[in-house]
Structures are given as C-alpha cells and as structure tokens.
Amino acid sequence: MAGGKFTITAALPYANGPLHLGHIAGVYLPADIFARFLRLNGDDVVFICGSDEHGAAITLRAKKEGITPQEIVDKYYSIISKSFELFNISFDIFHRTSDELHHKTAQEFFLKLYNSNKFIEETTEQYFDTEYNQFLADRYITGTCPKCNYESAYGDQCEKCGSDLSPLDLINPISTLSANSPVLRSTSHWYLPMDRHESWLKEYIQQGILNGVQHHNPKLWRNQVTGQCMSWINGGLKPRAMTRDLDWGVKVPLSNADGKVLYVWLDAPIGYISATKAWAEANNKDWKDYWVKDHAENRKLVHFIGKDNIVFHAIIFPILLKDHGDYILPDNVPASEFLNLEGDKFSTSRNWAVWLHEYLETYPDKEDELKYVLTSIAPESKDSEFTWKEFQARINNELADVLGNFVNRTLVLTHKYYQGEVPHKSNLIEEDLQLMSEISKFPNKISEFLYAYKFREAQAEVMNLARIGNKYLADQEPWKIVKTDPQRVQTVINLSIQITANLSLLLLPFLPKSAKKLQQMLNIELNDWTVGGSSEIIADGTQINQPEILFAKIEDSLVEFEVNKLKSTDIQAMMYEAQKETVSFDEFSKMDIRLGTIISAQKVEKADKLLQLTVDTGLDQRTIVSGIAENYSPEEVIGKTVAVLLNLAPRKIRGIESQGMILMAENESGELSFMSPEKAFSAGGGIR
Numbered sequence: 035m036a037g038g039k040f041t042i043t044a045a046l047p048y049a050n051g052p053l054h055l056g057h058i059a060g061v062y063l064p065a066d067i068f069a070r071f072l073r074l075n076g077d078d079v080v081f082i083c084g085s086d087e088h089g090a091a092i093t094l095r096a097k098k099e100g101i102t103p104q105e106i107v108d109k110y111y112s113i114i115s116k117s118f119e120l121f122n123i124s125f126d127i128f129h130r131t132s133d134e135l136h137h138k139t140a141q142e143f144f145l146k147l148y149n150s151n152k153f154i155e156e157t158t159e160q161y162f163d164t165e166y167n168q169f170l171a172d173r174y175i176t177g178t179c180p181k182c183n184y185e186s187a188y189g190d191q192c193e194k195c196g197s198d199l200s201p202l203d204l205i206n207p208i209s210t211l212s213a214n215s216p217v218l219r220s221t222s223h224w225y226l227p228m229d230r231h232e233s234w235l236k237e238y239i240q241q242g243i244l245n246g247v248q249h250h251n252p253k254l255w256r257n258q259v260t261g262q263c264m265s266w267i268n269g270g271l272k273p274r275a276m277t278r279d280l281d282w283g284v285k286v287p288l289s290n291a292d293g294k295v296l297y298v299w300l301d302a303p304i305g306y307i308s309a310t311k312a313w314a315e316a317n318n319k320d321w322k323d324y325w326v327k328d329h330a331e332n333r334k335l336v337h338f339i340g341k342d343n344i345v346f347h348a349i350i351f352p353i354l355l356k357d358h359g360d361y362i363l364p365d366n367v368p369a370s371e372f373l374n375l376e377g378d379k380f381s382t383s384r385n386w387a388v389w390l391h392e393y394l395e396t397y398p399d400k401e402d403e404l405k406y407v408l409t410s411i412a413p414e415s416k417d418s419e420f421t422w423k424e425f426q427a428r429i430n431n432e433l434a435d436v437l438g439n440f441v442n443r444t445l446v447l448t449h450k451y452y453q454g455e456v457p458h459k460s461n462l463i464e465e466d467l468q469l470m471s472e473i474s475k476f477p478n479k480i481s482e483f484l485y486a487y488k489f490r491e492a493q494a495e496v497m498n499l500a501r502i503g504n505k506y507l508a509d510q511e512p513w514k515i516v517k518t519d520p521q522r523v524q525t526v527i528n529l530s531i532q533i534t535a536n537l538s539l540l541l542l543p544f545l546p547k548s549a550k551k552l553q554q555m556l557n558i559e560l561n562d563w564t565v566g567g568s569s570e571i572i573a574d575g576t577q578i579n580q581p582e583i584l585f586a587k588i589e590d591s592l593v594e595f596e597v598n599k600l601k602s603t604d605i606q607a608m609m610y611e612a613q614k615e616t617v618s619f620d621e622f623s624k625m626d627i628r629l630g631t632i633i634s635a636q637k638v639e640k641a642d643k644l645l646q647l648t649v650d651t652g653l654d655q656r657t658i659v660s661g662i663a664e665n666y667s668p669e670e671v672i673g674k675t676v677a678v679l680l681n682l683a684p685r686k687i688r689g690i691e692s693q694g695m696i697l698m699a700e701n702e703s704g705e706l707s708f709m710s711p712e713k714a715f716s717a718g719g720g721i722r
Contacts, residue, residue, distance in 0.1 A: 035414050038077040039333035041324045041362075042069050043306045044341055045087035046131065049107040053117050054387040056418055057340075057378045059408040060370035064489045065338035067409065070543040071484045074563040078333075080324050082555045084129030084309045085111045086302045088283040088295070090173035094210060103282045106130055117391045121401060122546060127316075129309035131284075131301060136308035141287040143358060148288070152357040153224040154273060161189075161201050161216035163209040169221055169279035170201070170209055177204030198266060198345070221279055223294070224286075228271035235271075238363070239263045239348065243442045254486055256415060257630075259369050262344045264511045274350065276300045303351040307361075324359050334365035344369045368487040371413040374422050376600060386600065402545040403429050403585065409493045409544060422596045426588040433585040437500040437537070442529040443507060443521070445555060445581035451516060456531050456576045457524035469506055469529055470569040473499070473536060476486070477566035482539060496540045503533040528574070535560070535572040548584055555579050627697065627721040628652065629711065630678040635668035638688050645671065646690055649678060652718015659692035665706040675722055677709045 044065040047053060053062075062083075069081040087107040096103040107130075115128050130136070147153060161170045174188035179187035180203050184194035189201035193592040201207060209216045239260055276297045277286050283295030295301075305324055314321035322329040337347045348367045355361040374380070380387050393404065407428050411418045448454055459466070476499050483492035507530055534552070539560040541549035553559060557578050565571060630649040638644035643661045645668060658678070662671070677697040684693045698706045711719075 038072070038075075039291070039330070040069075040077055040079045040516055041070055041306075041310070041330070041333060041335045042072075042079060042081045043335075043337050044081075044083040044125075045337070045339040045347075046084050046302050046305050047114055048089050048091055049085040049087045049110040049114065049130075049508075050089065050092045051110060052113050053390040054380055054382075055375070055390065055393075055404075055408065056373040056387075058121070058390055058559060059373045059418075059420070060337050060340045062118070062123055063405060063408055064368070064370065064412060064414075064487070067486070067489050067492075067543045068336070068338070068484060070124055070546065071481075071563070074539075074542060075481070076562070076564070079126075079315065080310060081124060081126045082129075082306050082309045082313070083125045084127070084131060084305050085114060086298070086305065087130055087132040088301050089298050090171045090280075093280070093282050094173070097211065099219055100390065104132070113207075113391055117394065118392045120398075121390060121405075124546075127309050127313035129305065129312055130304045131308075133308065133312070135312055136305055137284050137307035139311060140284045140296055140304045143304050143307075143354075144296060144300065145287055147354070147357050148224065150357070152164060152226070153276060154227050155222060156223050156273075157220055157222045159186055159202075159218040160221050160279075161207060161209070163211050163214065163216050165212040165214055166209070168211075168281075169219070170211070171278045171280055172201060174205060174210050175201045175207050175216065177207040178203055178211055193286075193342075195465065196262070198269075198272075200272075220316070223275040223277045223279075225273040226276050226300075226350070226353065228275045229273065230352070231356070232267055232271055234356075235267055235349060235352070235617040236264070238352065239267070240591065254366055256368060256487070258341055258371065258415065259344055259348055259367050262341070263348050266345050271349070299346045299350055303347065303354070322694060325362060328360075330362050333362060336361050337364050337367045339367060339369045341369045341371050342535065363586055366487065368414075371415065371417045373408075373411070373413050373418055373420055376422070376597070377419070388596075388600075391543070402548045403433065403588075405545055406433055406493070409489055412490050414488065414490060416589070422593045426590075426593050429585060430587045432497060433439045434587050436497060436504060438584040440500050440503045440507065441534055441537070441552060441555075441584055442581055444503070444527070444534050446510060447579060448527055448531060448578060451512075451523065451527065456572055456574055456578065456580045457528050458574045459525040459528035460521060462525065465506070466525060466529060467510070469533075470503055473533060473569055474567040476536065476540060477563060484543070493544050493670075496544060499533060499537060499540065503530060503537075506533075529569065531556070531578075532569045532571055536566055536568075539563070539566045539571070551582070552584065555581055623680070625679060626681040627677060627679050629675055629715055629717055629719040629721065630694075630696075631717040632671050632674050632676060635671045637663060637668060638690065641688050644688065647671065647696070649676070649694070649696075650717045651678060651680060651694075652716070653680075656693040657690065658694045658696060659690050660685040660698075662696070662698065662706055671708075673713065674708055675710050675717065 041524065042065060045061050047057065069079055072079045085107065092103050096106045111130060118125065118128060157630060161175055163170055173188050175189035176186055177197060178185050178191040179197065179199065181197045182192060182195035184192055187199060187204060189199065189204060191197065191199055207216060277294045278297055279293055280291065280295045284301050288293040310324050311321045320329065324330055324333065339347050344367065349365065352363050355363050375388065377384055393402065407425050410428055411420060476495060480495045482493045483495065487637060510526045512526045516523045535556055535558060538549050538552040538556060555578060556572060557576060558572055628651060630651045632647050633650050633655065634648040635645050638646050643663050645660055645663045647658045647660055648655055649658050657667050679695040679697060682695050684691050697709055698707055699709055
C-alpha cells in the first residue's frame with residue numbers, strides 16, 4: 035500500500051488540564067504509531083493536532099480559579115505541548131484554536147454554510163442565569179438525566195448512559211456558575227438540521243459507501259464506532275445549535291450575532307484544517323492537497339479519538355464537511371475505549387491519575403518503556419487497565435528478557451567471536467532456510483495489523499520476531515560448537531544479526547528511541563519499511579559497535595513508590611473531598627436533622643459493622659441501624675447525644691427497619707466519630 039495519502043488527526047486536547055495515561059493510550063500513541071509507520075512505508079502523510087481552547091470547561095475553570103480563559107489556555111498549552119515533545123509524539127504541527135488563522139478559517143467555514151442555507155435559525159427558550167446575567171451553554175448546566183436518572187448529567191450529554199440531551203431535557207437543572215436554578219429566556223441561534231442527513235449517513239457508516247462509491251473497507255470500522263453512531267441515527271437525529279451565547283470563542287461573523295460564538299464542536303474540528311494551513315504555509319505546501327476534494331484525490335482522512343468523541347467525528351463533522359461541499363470525508367474514525375488505573379477510573383478530582391508530564395520528569399529515560407506497555411494494553415475494543423505491577427512485568431519479562439536478552443546475546447557473541455564484524459553465512463541448513471522464510475513474513479503481517487488499526491497485535495508481532503531469534507540461538511547453541519564447527523557458528527551469528535537489524539527497523543513505529551539506539555549499535559541506518567524481512571538487511575563485514583543494555587529491569591521499589599503515591603493522593607483527596615453537586619436551599623431545608631440520645635444498643639447478628647440503636651429524638655423513640663460497630667462497642671454509645679437525620683425514608687437492613695441515620699465524621703483512615711454538641715443539649719434540638 036506504499037504511496038498512499040493520509041491526513042491523520044488526533045483529538046484536540048482541552049487546554050484546561052494536563053494529559054494523563056488514559057489520553058495517551060487511547061488517542062495519541064496509536065495515532066503516532068500509525069503516522070510513523072506510514073512515513074516509513076513511503077506514504078504521503080500529514081499528522082495534525084492542536085489544543086482546543088474554546089470549550090466550556092475552560093471558561094468554567096477560569097471562573098473557579100479567578101483568572102482569564104486566556105491565562106488558562108496559555109498555561110495548559112505549554113504543559114501539553116511540552117509533554118508531547120518529551121514523549122516524542124511526531125506531530126507535523128501542534129496548533130492552537132485561539133490562533134488568528136483558526137478564527138478566520140472557522141468563520142469562513144460558517145459563512146459558507148450560512149450563505150448556502152445549510153443552517154436554520156430558530157428562536158427558542160434557553161436557560162439563563164440571572165445572577166451572572168448570561169445564557170447558559172450546555173456544559174454550564176447539570177441536572178438529572180431523564181433516561182437513567184444520573185444526577186450529574188450535562189446539558190448536552192449524559193456521561194453515564196451516553197444519551198444525547200438538550201438542557202431542557204434535564205430534571206432539576208442547576209447552573210454550574212451560581213448553583214441556582216436557571217430561568218428560561220428567548221434567544222436565537224443557528225442550527226444544523228442533522229435530521230436531513232440520516233439516509234446517507236446510514237450508508238456511509240454501515241457500509242462505507244458515499245455517493246455510490248466504496249471509500250474504505252467497512253470491516254475496519256470498530257464496532258463501538260458504528261454501534262454508537264447507529265444508535266444515534268436510529269433514535270432520530272435532531273437539529274443541533276451551532277452557536278452559543280458566550281463571550282469566549284470564535285465570534286459568529288454576522289452583524290446580528292453580538293455576544294454569540296461558534297459551538298465548540300463546529301469550531302474544534304475545523305482546527306484540524308486551520309492547523310494544516312499553518313503547517314503548509316510554514317513548509318511551502320498546498321493545504322488543499324490534504325483536505326479539498328479536487329486536490330486530495332484518493333487521500334484518506336483518519337481521526338484518532340476516544341469513545342466520548344465518536345458522534346462528533348463520525349456524524350456531526352462529516353455532516354458539516356458534506357454541507358460545505360469542498361472537503362473529503364473521514365475514511366475511518368478509530369475510536370478507543372477507556373483506560374482505567376489500578377482498579378478504578380482515572381479521576382482528576384481525586385488525582386487518581388498518572389500524569390504524563392510527571393512521569394517524564396521522574397523517568398526521563400523510560401519513554402519507550404511506557405509506550406510499549408500502553409500499546410500492549412491499548413483499549414482498542416474494550417476498556418483496559420494500567421497497573422504498575424503489569425508495567426514492571428511487561429518491561430522485565432518482555433522488553434528485557436525477550437527483546438533485550440536476544441539483542442545483547444547476539445551482539446556480545448559477535449564481538450567475542452569476530453571482534454564485532456558481521457560474519458559471512460554459508461552452507462544453509464533446513465533450520466536456516468525456515469528461519470529466513472519466517473523473517474520475510476513479518477513486515478507484511480505487521481503492516482496488515484497497522485492498516486487495520488490493530489496496534490496491540492502489530493507490536494506483539496515485533497516481539498514474536500525477537501522470540502523466534504531467542505529460540506534459534508538457544509536451539510543452535512553456537513557457544514557449544516564454536517570450536518568444533520566454526521563455519522556453522524558464523525551462519526548462526528549472521529542470521530541472528532539479520533533478525534536484530536530487522537527488529538531495529540520494525541520497532542521504529544512503536545519504540546523509536548530504542549530502535550534508533552539499536553541501529554547505532556549495529557552501525558546502520560534503516561528508514562525504509564520495504565527493505566524489512568530481508569536476511570541481507572545488514573551487509574557481511576559491517577563493523578558493529580559495542581552493545582549497551584536496551585532496557586533496564588524495573589525494581590519492586592519503583593512499583594511500591596508509585597502505588598503508594600497513588601494511594602496517598604487518593605487519601606489526600608478523601609481528606610479534602612471535592613464539593614458534591616450543588617443543592618438549592620429549598621432542597622437542604624427538607625432535611626430534618628436533630629439531636630438524639632442513644633438509650634440502648636446491641637450488635638446486629640452476623641454483621642460485624644452494624645449496631646442496632648434505640649434513639650430518643652425528643653419526638654419519639656425509634657430504631658436506627660448504624661455502621662459504627664468497628665469504631666464503637668454497644669456499651670460505649672449508650673447515653674451519647676448525636677446528630678440524627680430524621681426524615682430519611684425507612685429501609686430494612688438485615689431484616690431490621692431503620693428509621694433514620696446517625697451522622698458521623700470520618701478521617702483519612704476511615705475512622706468514625708460522633709458529631710456531638712459542645713454543650714449539654716437535650717434530645718430534639720434542631721441542627722441548622
């Protein structure tokens with residue numbers, strides 16, 4: 035497939051926080067592997083990314099931190115771009131949507147659709163925050179999802195069930211700015227009538243056919259992509275507003291649109307186009323060759339994203355591109371599932387994360403080790419998990435013991451027997467011919483996996499070649515026959531070096547730093563994928579350099595340190611738990627919290643944590659089951675004056691009806707303590 039043309043994009047990271055390993059494993063590392071492979075294969079490639087600097091999350095963070103949105107995006111653009119650079123992600127450009135060129139490109143795109151009557155203008159009732167005196171964009175509103183009852187759904191999407199929502203769908207909506215209930219006011223916006231596009235989208239997504247021409251192999255679309263898209267389409271697409279009432283973003287270029295900006299999911303993907311323009315201008319290229327149909331014949335547009343961005347890249351952006359009329363459409367959208375961490379989801383609020391910039395600061399010499407592990411566990415078709423124990427195991431057992439061991443043995447023996455000069459092979463036997471045949475197959479096998487966006491399997495094949503090399507050396511035992519059959523040993527070492535040289539080429543997309551280091555040891559330079567598989571890839575007589583250890587083993591102390599760091603940050607987050615979802619004063623007022631005195635207590639049978647209490651509330655005496663038995667004995671609690679939530683709906687616990695809840699304080703170790711008044715207040719006193 036050499037000679038292909040590819041425009042590759044990686045999802046624009048929000049410039050409102052640093053990158054963690056979940057972002058890298060799902061989007062940027064597979065995109066980088068693919069781009070590197072295509073370049074080695076002689077394809078025409080541009081690899082585009084940049085920071086998304088106009089999302090509602092950015093303005094929310096700016097308000098919370100009391101600084102401007104520009105200060106937020108400048109800070110995190112610097113952190114993110116530096117992280118990508120240190121992690122050796124080979125973008126052709128990492129641009130910014132706050133750049134003037136992007137604003138101009140996005141506004142021109144909007145005007146083309148506007149002048150072609152692709153939008154419909156509607157005046158609707160939208161939520162308005164009277165305290166902040168502004169209309170609320172989707173992400174400025176939270177509430178209860180009407181479909182799954184998740185209480186923290188956003189105004190555009192429920193992150194628990196994935197449902198597409200509008201702010202008016204939410205139950206009990208709350209402004210994230212003021213924590214007040216918003217009011218409805220009239221405002222006008224321009225909508226993209228997505229319902230007009232259902233027919234061709236079905237064919238495009240399910241069968242890979244556009245205008246009667248098959249534009250890609252439909253089997254290569256991942257199931258989660260087609261599944262999520264078809265769920266949206268079959269549920270009926272609805273018009274979606276392409277403008278917002280905000281003061282941060284790309285201004286709507288119309289005279290009657292004061293105070294309005296482009297919707298971030300119109301603005302952000304156009305960032306791929308504006309970034310290409312900036313790169314092309316700097317490199318004396320024509321950007322149209324990478325995007326415009328009349329110039330970009332047979333070019334494939336590939337979007338690498340996470341599963342939370344599927345519909346925006348596989349439905350909304352294709353609609354926008356088709357409505358515009360000048361651009362090619364995505365050939366594939368290889369979206370990944372989520373990466374979890376040590377048995378839990380990545381959580382920025384709890385700092386339950388491994389941040390890329392912190393990892394690179396701590397382990398600057400272990401860039402490729404992290405790449406290898408993340409690709410090995412890449413969440414391509416289902417959620418996967420990163421653990422530090424597996425990190426250690428894969429590096430020690432695979433990179434060090436398989437790949438590193440084979441390379442080191444081969445180069446050490448070459449120096450020991452031939453002073454570092456590649457010997458000549460001769461008198462090939464059946465095992466040699468079979469080995470050479472196996473070597474020749476690897477470039478094509480790896481290529482097939484990479485073109486199918488199966489990066490885990492592709493990398494595993496490279497490691498399989500190292501395993502074959504290890505087995506060949508172990509079977510032939512050159513150290514045993516070097517004196518009795520020196521000619522045979524020359525052949526064995528030659529073929530082992532041919533495997534090593536092939537590894538130095540085939541590793542380039544996955545572990546570029548280590549591959550280059552290996553090539554330096556071999557005193558060769560290989561950058562052409564098509565020469566891979568040859569058993570003559572390194573010439574006889576080549577003088578190789580002294581071997582170095584490719585991969586140092588990971589000690590238990592590193593694993594222990596990182597796991598303890600995670601636990602300590604998690605405990606810290608527990609000590610200073612993030613504020614829960616906002617409730618109104620009316621909601622709080624419904625809670626009847628009073629003082630009560632415990633007048634009797636006993637252990638609940640077969641329940642180590644539960645005590646059955648009789649509590650005098652001043653109004654009555656009631657039974658409450660409380661999970662405090664690990665901290666208090668029945669004898670200790672009798673006579674205690676405690677805080678009691680009286681009007682909690684009764685429920686049965688171990689067959690006992692509990693008619694309230696004892697409120698407790700909890701420290702970072704999970705110990706519980708009663709919340710008792712300083713003074714000798716009697717039962718029945720209110721708490722407010």
